[in-house]
Amino acid sequence: MSASELTPPAANDWDPEALDTDEMILQMGPQHPATHGVLRVELRTDGEVVNAARPHIGYLHRCFEKHCENVDYPGVMPYADRMDYVAAMGNTLGFALAVEKLAGIEVSPYVNTVRVIMAELQRIASHCVAVGTYTMDIGAFTPFLHLLRDREKVLDLFEWTCGARLLYNYNWVGGVSHDLPDGFGRAARDLLREFDAITIPELIDLIIGNKIFIKRLAGVGVCSPELGISYDLTGPNLRGSGIPRDLRKDAPYCGYESYDFEVALGEGRFGPLGSCFDRNWVRVVEMRESSRILHQALDRLEKMERTDVHEKVPKRVKVPKGEVYFRSEAPRGQLGYYVVSDGKANPYRVKVKSPCFTAMSVFHHLARGMMIADIVALIGSLDIVLGEIDR
Amino acid sequence: MEPKAIHEKLIGEFGDKVLSVDLEAASPFAVVATEAIADVASFCKDDPDLAFDNLMCLSGVDYPGEDPPRMEVVYHLLSYTHHHTFALKVHTPRENPAVPTVEGIWGVANFHERECWDMFGIAFTGHSDLRRILLPDDWEGFPLRKDWEDPEYYNGMHVKPTEQMAERALAGEQIGVGPFDFDPPNAHVEKE
Amino acid sequence: MDITYDLLLRIFPALADAPSWVLVAIVAGLPALACFAFMGVGPVIYVYAERKISGFMQDRLGPMRVGKWGLLQTIADTVKLLFKEAIFPRDVDRTLFLLAPIIVCVGAFLPLVVIPWGARLQTADLNVGVFFVAAISSLSVIGLIMAGWASNNKYALFGGMRSAAQIVSYEIPAIMLLLVPVMIAGSLSLQDLVAVQAGGLQNWLLFRYFPIMPIAFVMFFVAGMAECNRTPFDIPEAESELVAGFHTEYSGFFFAMFMMAEYTEMFVISAVSSVLFLGGYLSPFPGGVLQTLGPLPLGWFWLIFKAWFLIFVMMWLRWTLPRLRVDQLMHVAWKVLLPVAFVLVVVTGFFVLLPETANGFLWDRWVAWPLTLAFVAFLFVVMVRALRWNRRRAQELAA
Numbered sequence: 001m002s003a004s005e006l007t008p009p010a011a012n013d014w015d016p017e018a019l020d021t022d023e024m025i026l027q028m029g030p031q032h033p034a035t036h037g038v039l040r041v042e043l044r045t046d047g048e049v050v051n052a053a054r055p056h057i058g059y060l061h062r063c064f065e066k067h068c069e070n071v072d073y074p075g076v077m078p079y080a081d082r083m084d085y086v087a088a089m090g091n092t093l094g095f096a097l098a099v100e101k102l103a104g105i106e107v108s109p110y111v112n113t114v115r116v117i118m119a120e121l122q123r124i125a126s127h128c129v130a131v132g133t134y135t136m137d138i139g140a141f142t143p144f145l146h147l148l149r150d151r152e153k154v155l156d157l158f159e160w161t162c163g164a165r166l167l168y169n170y171n172w173v174g175g176v177s178h179d180l181p182d183g184f185g186r187a188a189r190d191l192l193r194e195f196d197a198i199t200i201p202e203l204i205d206l207i208i209g210n211k212i213f214i215k216r217l218a219g220v221g222v223c224s225p226e227l228g229i230s231y232d233l234t235g236p237n238l239r240g241s242g243i244p245r246d247l248r249k250d251a252p253y254c255g256y257e258s259y260d261f262e263v264a265l266g267e268g269r270f271g272p273l274g275s276c277f278d279r280n281w282v283r284v285v286e287m288r289e290s291s292r293i294l295h296q297a298l299d300r301l302e303k304m305e306r307t308d309v310h311e312k313v314p315k316r317v318k319v320p321k322g323e324v325y326f327r328s329e330a331p332r333g334q335l336g337y338y339v340v341s342d343g344k345a346n347p348y349r350v351k352v353k354s355p356c357f358t359a360m361s362v363f364h365h366l367a368r369g370m371m372i373a374d375i376v377a378l379i380g381s382l383d384i385v386l387g388e389i390d391r
Numbered sequence: 392m393e394p395k396a397i398h399e400k401l402i403g404e405f406g407d408k409v410l411s412v413d414l415e416a417a418s419p420f421a422v423v424a425t426e427a428i429a430d431v432a433s434f435c436k437d438d439p440d441l442a443f444d445n446l447m448c449l450s451g452v453d454y455p456g457e458d459p460p461r462m463e464v465v466y467h468l469l470s471y472t473h474h475h476t477f478a479l480k481v482h483t484p485r486e487n488p489a490v491p492t493v494e495g496i497w498g499v500a501n502f503h504e505r506e507c508w509d510m511f512g513i514a515f516t517g518h519s520d521l522r523r524i525l526l527p528d529d530w531e532g533f534p535l536r537k538d539w540e541d542p543e544y545y546n547g548m549h550v551k552p553t554e555q556m557a558e559r560a561l562a563g564e565q566i567g568v569g570p571f572d573f574d575p576p577n578a579h580v581e582k583e
Numbered sequence: 584m585d586i587t588y589d590l591l592l593r594i595f596p597a598l599a600d601a602p603s604w605v606l607v608a609i610v611a612g613l614p615a616l617a618c619f620a621f622m623g624v625g626p627v628i629y630v631y632a633e634r635k636i637s638g639f640m641q642d643r644l645g646p647m648r649v650g651k652w653g654l655l656q657t658i659a660d661t662v663k664l665l666f667k668e669a670i671f672p673r674d675v676d677r678t679l680f681l682l683a684p685i686i687v688c689v690g691a692f693l694p695l696v697v698i699p700w701g702a703r704l705q706t707a708d709l710n711v712g713v714f715f716v717a718a719i720s721s722l723s724v725i726g727l728i729m730a731g732w733a734s735n736n737k738y739a740l741f742g743g744m745r746s747a748a749q750i751v752s753y754e755i756p757a758i759m760l761l762l763v764p765v766m767i768a769g770s771l772s773l774q775d776l777v778a779v780q781a782g783g784l785q786n787w788l789l790f791r792y793f794p795i796m797p798i799a800f801v802m803f804f805v806a807g808m809a810e811c812n813r814t815p816f817d818i819p820e821a822e823s824e825l826v827a828g829f830h831t832e833y834s835g836f837f838f839a840m841f842m843m844a845e846y847t848e849m850f851v852i853s854a855v856s857s858v859l860f861l862g863g864y865l866s867p868f869p870g871g872v873l874q875t876l877g878p879l880p881l882g883w884f885w886l887i888f889k890a891w892f893l894i895f896v897m898m899w900l901r902w903t904l905p906r907l908r909v910d911q912l913m914h915v916a917w918k919v920l921l922p923v924a925f926v927l928v929v930v931t932g933f934f935v936l937l938p939e940t941a942n943g944f945l946w947d948r949w950v951a952w953p954l955t956l957a958f959v960a961f962l963f964v965v966m967v968r969a970l971r972w973n974r975r976r977a978q979e980l981a982a
Contacts, residue, residue, distance in 0.1 A: 026737050034823040048741075048909050058525035065510070066534055101417055137823045139814055139906025145641035194979075206903070212815055213905050229444050229471055232499035243471065250474060324417035325448060325467045325478065338450050338465065349535075351450035353467075361502035372741070373908045376824050390525055 022046050026372075030059045034137050034376040037386030041363075043375065050375055053367035055360055060390035068350035073099050073173055073317040076350065081167040083352065084388040086129050089122035089158075090330035091388075092171040095350075097253055098326035098337040099173045103319045108307045111175055112254045117297045118158075118170060119254070120290040121188070124195070125154040126331035127236075127283045127290075130383040134280055135207050137380040138216055143207040150199050153191050157184065174312040185298045192291050200288055208284055217280065218271030221366045221378040228274070231362035234355045235333025236286060237382055240266035240279030247329035259296050261289045276374075276381035283383070316345065332356055332383055352391055356384040392440060394419035397477050400441060404434055410482075418467070420478035428466075428481045429491040429517075435468060435479075436496050443468035443477065446493070449503035451511035453485070453537045460485045462511060466493070483513060485536075492518040510535035621695070626846040631657045633898050640902045667835035672735065675832065679733035683726045684833070684840035690723030691844035694851045699773050701864050701882030712773035713765055716855055717758050720810065723844065724750040727819065727829050730841075734832040742828025745909060746819035750810055752916040757806035759924035763799045763931050764788045764859045773858050780862040783869030785951035789860040791943040792934055793950050799927050800860040802920055804893065807852035809916070811845060814901040821906055853893035854886060861889045867955070 029040040038059035044052045067079045080095045081088040093115055100107065107115075132147035155165045162170045162178045170177050207213055223233065228241045238245060246263040248256040264285035266278025319341040327336040333355025340349040359382045366378055392400075398412050398421055408427040413420055423431050435443040448467040454460065466479040483490055492515040494500040504515040505524040512533035515521060523530060529546070532539060592599055598606060631646070631654070638645025646653030671677060697712040699705040709715050724747055731743015765771055767788060768779040780787050789800050809816035820828030830841045857863055864882030866873045875881055907915070934940045 024737065026741075032826060058523075058527070061525040063534060066539075135905065139817070139821065139823065140904060141637070142641050142902045145643065149642055194976075198976075207905065210905060212907055212911075215911060216905060216908055226444075227498070230498040232445055232447065232497070245471060322417060325476075327447065334447070336448050336467070338448055338467065340452055349450075349452045351448065351452075353448040357502060357506075358499045361499050365498070371908060371910065373818070373821070373824050373906075 023051060028375065035379060035386075036133065036384055039360075039379070039384065039386055039389070041367075041375065041379070043367075043372070045372065048371045048373075050367055050370050050372060053364050053370075053375065055363050057357075057360060057386070057389050060386045062391065064352065064391040065350055068347050070346065072345045073319065073347060076347065077172065078167065078169050081169055082387060083354065083391055084126075084330065084332060084335075084356070084385045085166060086385050086387075087122050087126035087331040088167050089118050089170060090126070090328065090332075090335060092169065093119055093254075094326065094328040094330060094335045095337050095339075096171040096173050097328060098324055098339050099317065099319060101326055102322055102324045102339055102341055103173070103314075103317065105174045105312055105314070107175060107312050109255065110301075110304050110307045111309055111312070113297050113301050113304060114176055114180060114309065115171060115254050116256065116259070117180075117188070117294060117301070118161075118176070120294045120297070121154050121157060123290045123331045124287050124294075125151045127287045128154075130331075131203070131280060131283050131287075134380040134383070135213070137376050138213060140207050140210075140213070143203055146199065146202065146206075150191075150195055157188060157191065160184070160187070172310075172313055173317050174314055175309045177309075179306070179309045180301075185301060188294065188298055192294055196288070196291055200284070203284065208281065214270045214277060216373075217277035217377055217381070218269075218275050219277075220370070220374045221276045221381060222272045223274045223362065223366055225274070227362065227365065231365070232358040233333070233362060234358065235329065235331070236264070236282040237279055237333060237355075237359055239264060240282045240381075241274035242266050242268065242278075247327055247334060251327065253328060256293075259293045261292050264289055276377050279381040279383075319343070319347075327353075330355060332385065332388070333359065354388040354391060356382070356386075356389045357391075360384060360389055392473060392475050394475075394477060397421075397441060397475070400438070401431065401435075404438075405431060418476070418478050420465070420480050422480045422482065425481045425483055425490055428464075428479065429493055429496070431479060432466065432493045432496050435477075440473075442470045442472040444471050445469040446497035446499055446503070447476070449493075449500055449507060451507040451513055451535065453511060453535065455485060455537045462488050462513060464490050464507065464513060488513040489516050490514075491516050494518060509533070512536070625850055626843045627657045627661060629846040629849065629894060630660070630842070632894075633901075636895065636898050637902045640899075661839065664839040665836055669835040669837055670832075672832050674735045676733040676735070679729045680832075681837075683730035683733060684837045684844070686726030686729065687723045687844040688726075688840050688847075690720060690726060691847040691851065693719045693722070694855070695847070697773055698851070698854050698886075699777055699858065699863055699882075700886055701880050702774070702777075704864075704880070704882060705774065708772060708774045711771045713761050713771045713776070713859075716773075716851070717754070717761060720848065720851060721750065721754050723848070726844075730833070731829040734829070736832050738825045738827075739829050739831045742819045742825050742831070745825075746812065746829060748909075749812070749816065749819060749912060749916075752913060753806045753809040753816075753920075756916060756920035756924040757803060757810060759921070759928055760799050760803040760806065761859070762928050763796070766928070766932055766935050767791060773863070777858060777863035777865060781865055784862070784867040784955055785869070785948050787860065787862045787865075787867075787951070790947055790951035790954070792931060792940070793944055793947055795927060795931055795934075796860065798923070799931075800856070802924060802927075803859070804852075804856050804896075806916075806920060807856060808897055808900070809912070811848040811852055813849065813897050815904040815907050816912060817901075817906060818909055818912060823906075849894055849897055850890060853890040853897070856893055857886060857889035863889075 023044055023046050026043040026045050027040060028043055029035040030038040035041065040056040040059065042054040042056060043050050062082070064079055064083060068076045071079070076095060077092050080091040083091050128147040128151040132144035135143040158168060158170075159165045160181055161184065162168050164170075168177075223237075223241050225241045225243050228238050228243070233241070242265055244263045244265055247253075249263055264282045266273055266282055268274070268278060270277060321341060321343040323338070323340040325336060325338045327334045329335075334353070335355055336353030338349070338351040338353070339347055342348040363378070363382070367375055370378065394414050398409070398414065401409050401421060405423075405427060408424045408431065410422045410424060412422070435441050445468070446466060447469045448465070450465045452463045452465060454463065461482045462485055464481050464483065467476065468479065469476050481490055488511070490513055492500065492504060494504060494515075501518070501520065502524065504518055505520070505522060507513050508515060508521050509523045509526050510533055522528065526534070531542070598609075634656070635645040635653075646656035649655040649659045671680065694716045696706045697709050697715050699708070727746040727750070728743045731739045731741070731746070734740070764776060768776045770776065784790070789796055812819050818824075820830065825831070830838055833841060862885075864886045866881065866885050873881060
């Protein structure tokens, strides 16, 4: 791939005066039902066909990174929760692990297992929203509500454990905020049994295998592996292009290496590999794999000796001078934290590499020449959460 | 490849352009001469042994306390082929910071560099579309610099409401107490 | 109109002496009033049904708060819409903006004039009834384009253009398919079309020329569904792409008018399909069983039953299927429906002209009942299974 192909359209070729007579500029968003938040996409359309697209982000910017510099390490957690509000567990887990690596804190296997359980439950809940809203973008409303129904049950478990349903502040530096309640294992198993036996097969029957759904998505928004890597697509988006890269396998943390699961991959069964369909399919399969991990983790938890989850939580988090770049596999892809410490109570600098942010950077490339309906399909298949893009 | 081997490879190719290295850090990095970063980056990507085909993260960091005061741009690289990671750093002065762009090498650098410009004011020379990305276009200043101070006003709006509310409360006004407090936060601006 | 007149004189013979303008007023006014009442009430029922049906499909209850089982919900909504402010955005073309919902409503409601509710229960038995329906129902597309253009909104414009393209395209196969039953009946009058199907279910046009007419029916129904912008053909108002399409800028009562038109159009399409293929107001049983219940004619019941079943099918599809893309939609119309419709017209015409098969194939009588029974049994089994599954899950959850 040559450099010129990777260069985005120049800034000033959008002058309305300079447009072709057939073209018009359509502002999609920031208030639009299909942009999953406050994303604005500027489309140059010729009728239904989009000649060029330019995403504008930042409507939800809260300067997370500046917040981090003004609070101490545990104080970052609630802000990290609010980045990817659909999968808050993953955010805090990443930050907790980054700081633990920098401060040299080792948590007990019990805490690790609890963290894995929470992260995987969160992955299921997050993919439920991702796949559900995606089907809604394509025009089917029913699967969305079916999936939200099941996400609700996961949130009930979270609420039971830590009292919060959306923003948990659960993962702490050196531990977690609350131990799992008694009977959690059984409730989680009930949920998973129903999820495996009913939700997923029903979802596939109802919508994923639907001919219209496949026709709408297979072959749309095809992202080649090279393009995906160059634009740093990660997680399900990259695996949709057939690249078996999953941090839980490649750079395991929290003991993920000891679980038996498959990395879900796009198969290109109905069209070219890396299409919107594949990215969505990866999420569906990943839900199933998460359920597998959860079963193993719950088994392990029963045999394991309970330790105090606050055992390693320091009274005051002391982080030596240094810096670390830590990545974890959040539901939306690689979530990276670059933490620089100068030895004081507050982090000196925290930079977040948000998977949605980088996924958005490839958008203009994939969107060229699509129809308006495909733009919606593309945005949905990248599974963006604006809270994380804008931070 | 191990970080040490990567460093040696870079030294072998670029010699004294590689200024220093820290292999003991949690994420090992090498500091590269600012003007050489584009060449180093493209070498890192194209060399079959290194094959850093992925730019994981590009971050700016401000060090006003160092001698001389400087800003850093940090490139965290990952190779999907060999699955090793490495970090490159470049230093740039705090006045008129400028670094060559790498967006032609990794597409994602486009957005990252725009964010870096947005937050630190580091100009990436040769960047095709260097605009603010997260902040509004008419924002003034670069908030992640360490000497940043929150502005009093933005577009005529008072953006420090707590201080203003404290002022009004001290002046004896009851804020948010009555059934309706329709005075907008910037009402006093209009009165002035 | 003469039929109503006739009917009126039969019921109230004294009216024969009344001045003629009274008669005209009554004859024209009563059916109009009845139609209006039905139109006014119809959408309220359909919206409630739609919300309940979608609710059950989505594993939730639907409206439950206003009235028993939420029965009064749509009435409350209607009242709310009536009292809401009608917002006119700046720079809209006010005349067109106001006119558009009216035209759409007219296009949706006017076909009800020729729908036969019974042998003598019909506002007007036009001898070109089918043609009238086809002509008038395409009127609404003008309203949609007007709404799209007048709104001064790019999304609305897209919606208007899409609806124009879609409705005009689907009109063609729909009209071609209308010709098929018309050829068999040899008349454009809806009364004549129903009369041809008298004598029970096996005489319905749906089961004539066995593999041909069912295909025609399904295709006509699909084209009709596309004409009233229902999912999977709802691209003119695709909420995830065009926000709300042509009615993005409408609010309050004008918005309600669009909704009313949409649901009425659904009813019209369903009613016309039942008249053309499912025997209209005729009971499905042979020998006129249940055509009347004592002195009470049941024609209206059968028509509403059939039409509402088809409406239910539309809702069922809407809450099951995703939406097509514009080009796929056009593909279906021009490359699938239209050629097949042409073939059907030619083939049916050929068989109608052939003396041996002028009234259908030999085996028609033998397939009608088994097919119907199989269909009913299928629905029954599906329902029983769903109920059983629900109960099992409830037990599992309780355990």
